[in-house]
Amino acid sequence: MSDVVVIDYGAGNTHSVRAALSRINRSSVVSSDRAAILDAEHVVLPGVGSARSAMAHLRETGAASALHERFERDGPILGICLGMQLAFEASDEDGGVTGLGLLAGTVRRLVNGRVPRLGWALVEPWGEAYYFAHSYAAKSEDAVATSDGVDVVVRRGPFFGVQFHPEKSGPAGLEVLEQCLSLA
Secondary structure (H helix, E strand, C coil), X not given: CCCEEEECCCCXXXXXXXXXXXXXXXXXXXXXXXXXXXXXXXXXXXXXXXXXXXXXXXXXXXXXXXXXXXXXXXXXXXXXXXXXXXXXXXXXXHXXXXXXXXXEEEEEECCCCCCCEEXXXXXECCCEEEEEEECEEECCCCEEEEECCEEEEEEECCEEEECCCHHHCHHHHHHHHHHHCCCC
């Protein structure tokens, strides 16, 4: 059993996520294998890429159904940026995409402020700045933190999602990774 499985969906920031995991002394593998996803202590669904191609890859490999089963079994899942967005029912990205449906709601294109939203921004109520790179976001009943009026941290059951990139957010981001991977 691997400590952390970083889901492979044919794109994403798997290399930088694995490097960050290594910095906090967590072993990891990149996989979309059903058994690996179900048996891992923790699973990370990384960010970066296209919602349509990511969901297609997750469905084709069986990773989508494994993520559903893991969620139902209360197995911890961390979604980062696009990985968090994929957990919702749908996204307006790429002309409309059906998501995993672990969280209620639809991901919509940002309309206020700078789009894409790139750079460091404060997350409240945490009082720390993290690195963001996104053009889409969800309004969620499961939100536990915001940034500039955007829901950026969600938690529902075993799923914890962050819109920012903890792997690119220095010591504060590494602390978030450690905290997320300590949840069980």
